[in-house]
Amino acid sequence: MFLTLKSLLRLATGCALAATLTAPQAAPWTLTGAIGTHDPHLYKTSATWWLFETTDNGGIAVKYSANGTAWTQGGPIFSAGLAWWKTYLPTNKTAMVWAPGCGEYNGLGYCYYAVSSFGSQKSAIGLATSAGGIAAGQWVDQGAILSSKAGDGYNAIDPAFVLAANGDPYLVFGSFWNGIYITRVSKVNLKPPTGGLVNIARDTANGIENGFVVRRGSWYYLFASKGACCQGANSTYRIVVGRSTSITGPYTDKAGVAMMSGGGTVLASSGTRFKGPGGQSLLSDGSVMAWHAYDANNNGAPVLFIGNVTWGSDGWPQAVW
Template sequence: MKSLLPLLLLSAGLVGCTSLASKSKEVDDKVVYANPVIDYSLPDPTIIKGDDGYFYLYATEDIRNVPIHRSKDLLDWKLIGTAFTDSTRPDFEPNGGIWAPDINKIGNKYVLYYSMSVWGGEWTCGIGVATADKPEGPFTDQGMLFRSNGIGVQNSIDPFYIEDGGKKFLFWGSFRGIYGIELSDDGLSVKKGAEKHQVAGTAYEGTYIHKRGDYYYFFASIGTCCEGLKSTYTTVVARSAHLFGPYVNRTGETMMDNHHEVLIHKNDAFVGTGHNSEIVSDANGHDWVFYHAVSVKHPEGRVLMMDRVDWVDGWPSVKSSSPSVESEKPVF
């Protein structure tokens, strides 16, 4: 028997008691969810599973701060607070907004990298870092890692942290080349004497690198993120046998020359599909990725989307290469 289970989306302003859920229903004994997972603006998502078994999701949403959501199943989310308060938020860029956070666990600390910029401030923007004992915070700002005019990379935003071979690295950049550099053991500063290396060309931002088998998969976004229904944001991917590349598409053309494979593009329901999160797995070993998009029906803001990632012939794939409207939900 088919039954409809409507779930109300409450206001995001009720911190501590806000429950957010995707619409779901039973269809032929399979429970499905509907995109968007959270139906208000929540761009640039980043996610981590905490030691308490909950998933924690951080995003840009309000450039004055970083909202934190919590969920057990990737679908029913509760807004539990923000990474900073007005008195503790970073301030190394005067009047700067906090963009595109990246959450990680380094040692026994939760480490949040963030961009800080004013729109158009491509030589004064930079990347900072904050730490907390718990994923829900409170986070303590540890200050600026670097800014564009110091490290010599224009538009130094969109950080991504990865550990590889016992070393710690940060990748970053936005439409002026993607670069990587080694960090200190605690991840809170650039390693003394480390040199930056460019790994991708000028078509990309929103870097995420995922290691699977023998390959590193470099996910990124191309196009325009923030023009409503005119947004051309598209999620793309290339792969390499080495962390610092070369990253290539299926025919061997490199990301340094702005070549890639398209992973998620627009459809009739959603446009501007980009800036994906880390990949997370459910109890059945299926992989899932969050990203943001603009709803054609309700184009205000960039809503939170989720889709399953399958692996076909050594490459990540999303069904129809575009956002699902309705799909079978993760299993936990």
């Protein structure tokens, strides 16, 4: 997720804004506490709700909550940054991290994340793991597991982990250029093999990123963000979805338009006050979604939204606002 507007995050951090939207299809929850966020990745363990988010000043940012509504800012993972990050960051940055995708797999905590700079394909997805899970906090750097450079068809940012029906783990990633990709990763070390990348969504006219796949029944649903982020109240982000019977696609939207041809059924777009919804993530069963939107009444500060996802009798998720 491209991010250069650090001031937006600072304006929103720690505010206790009740997120009320105009004519919602399904009303988002009322949230309090540290709800300034960008690219929120939601994950729930038995006792705690976790949220991992973009930051441009201090490692992999983490929030936590006992109930999913009252949020506390925790200490970042790798707060001082890692030496290898500097290869992919602007010279004045040491710990800027984008769109982490974190959770647990076979008792191991994992956190994929991206290091890059705005508009650049000089990017890398890193991996950190924690023995004993997220709460243990024993994070160990596993280095860059996927990278991109100028001229590649993809951009190595916006990672999100998903399990196929047969238990095989996959990583979804990508932003602009040729859009969103998916690759299988090892069950042993959670790293992808060389090659094996499958392009599953493109939109050359609007741009597409933040791919997130959820499996429900015999379907895989690809959620994504289209448009421009990170421009405060001028952001044009919107959340879209398509589905496929195969984790590697092809994905089509509700009207039958292929997501490789710009398709995507809109679930959330700008309202009167809150603009540019995007950076979405869901619980693995598709029951709850988290996303950010920009508050036009607060200098365009990015704000956290969480809400239940309603699934229609036709098998499609309904609009979240």
